[in-house]
Amino acid sequence: MSESDQKSDAQEWDEGDPERLYVITRGRSGSTEKAAIDLVTLVVSRSGPMPGMQPEHAAILRLCQSPLSVAEISAYLHLPVSVVTVLVADLLAGERVEARALVPPAQLPDAALIEAVMHGLQKL
Amino acid sequence: MDFKSSELVDADTVVGPRVEDTLPSSATAAVKIVIVGGFGVGKTTLVGSVSEIRPLTTEETMTQAGVGVDDVAGVERKTATTVAMDFGRISINDELVLYLFGTPGQQRFWFLWNGLFRGALGAVVLVDTRRLEVSFDVIGRLEERDVPFVVAMNTFPDAPSYPIDELRTALDLPAHVPIVDCDARKRASSRDVLMTLMRYLHSLAVTPEPS
Ligand SMILES: Nc1nc2c(ncn2[C@@H]2O[C@H](COP(=O)(O)OP(=O)(O)OP(=O)(O)O)[C@@H](O)[C@H]2O)c(=O)[nH]1
Ligand SMILES: [Mg+2]
Numbered sequence: 001m002s003e004s005d006q007k008s009d010a011q012e013w014d015e016g017d018p019e020r021l022y023v024i025t026r027g028r029s030g031s032t033e034k035a036a037i038d039l040v041t042l043v044v045s046r047s048g049p050m051p052g053m054q055p056e057h058a059a060i061l062r063l064c065q066s067p068l069s070v071a072e073i074s075a076y077l078h079l080p081v082s083v084v085t086v087l088v089a090d091l092l093a094g095e096r097v098e099a100r101a102l103v104p105p106a107q108l109p110d111a112a113l114i115e116a117v118m119h120g121l122q123k124l
Numbered sequence: 125m126d127f128k129s130s131e132l133v134d135a136d137t138v139v140g141p142r143v144e145d146t147l148p149s150s151a152t153a154a155v156k157i158v159i160v161g162g163f164g165v166g167k168t169t170l171v172g173s174v175s176e177i178r179p180l181t182t183e184e185t186m187t188q189a190g191v192g193v194d195d196v197a198g199v200e201r202k203t204a205t206t207v208a209m210d211f212g213r214i215s216i217n218d219e220l221v222l223y224l225f226g227t228p229g230q231q232r233f234w235f236l237w238n239g240l241f242r243g244a245l246g247a248v249v250l251v252d253t254r255r256l257e258v259s260f261d262v263i264g265r266l267e268e269r270d271v272p273f274v275v276a277m278n279t280f281p282d283a284p285s286y287p288i289d290e291l292r293t294a295l296d297l298p299a300h301v302p303i304v305d306c307d308a309r310k311r312a313s314s315r316d317v318l319m320t321l322m323r324y325l326h327s328l329a330v331t332p333e334p335s
Contacts, residue, residue: 038242038243039156039225039237039239039240040155040221040223042147042151042152042153042154042221044149055133056133059133059138062140063140063141066146066147066148066149067147067148067149067151068141068146069154069213069221069223071180071182071223071225072141072180072213074182074183075181075182075211076138076141077133077138078183079133080185081238085238100151100152100154109155109245111326111329111330113155114245114322114325114326114329115326116216116217116220117216117220117222117245118322118323118326119216119217120214120215120217120220120222121216121315121318121319121322122319124214124311124315
């Protein structure tokens, strides 16, 4: 699936305003951490913000005192997911946060996982 | 909004989750389901009716190369549009969290959230019987990506209601893809749609998809 995500339309439609992205992320373009970060990666702070930190980094550390998904961080900070991904990758590289629940590699989820979700839904 | 500033976030004014909306520190894994459908079909309503948090919104900016590419000046115009995606959350148990994302049917929006479908358990295609043609495209794209999906038909008062068999024929869906009726405004109905998807996924996990 991941390959088809990158197909021709990606050339036609940029992901986010490049200038804005460049400014907040100070031109950093990517890392191995970034590749593993998903919309539903749960982020948890390892420590509180430090004086002199970039405000966006500090805000994420404050938000993630309990686990929060990348999508939720994006919503609360009003920043695009593409930007939050780079910011979280920085924090991961600096070992300031822990990232949980990276995407399962299997094409089809296993039966036990699906059964767990069904149990949870039944309680709704 | 001033995008030139590097301080886009004023740490003192960021409003985080309400206390009752925070996840326990035992939450260690998350899964996602994508709700796909045309404009106004009830994606946000479905997400909201089953979510434990008020639906949240993430935005991406889409820049589209101007339509008048060969205008007099020959300057390529770019227009920026903000595209929003609503999502909700259901805590499955102390460790596992399910996220539901509602995305428009047009494939070009899917690229804005890189990897939206990657690792997703599956998808729900919300079908508006007044505009079936939107669903053709969505279904084709999901099949291309090998994303397992079920079809949910919303019961709008002014929409033609099809017997399930007719809808299956109209959408050219194979017999093994479940189709259900739903009222996205009702929690129990939306939950049943998700349960249908999970039962379908379970059958796929146990016996590989017939091809
Ligand atoms: N009768 C009926 N009305 C519904 C149902 N689902 C949604 N609606 C109504 O349809 C309208 C649109 O629903 P939304 O949930 O905003 O649709 P959406 O797909 O998120 O719309 P966009 O994000 O604008 O594309 C709202 O007024 C809902 O109350 C349904 O199952 N039955
Ligand atoms: Mg909506």
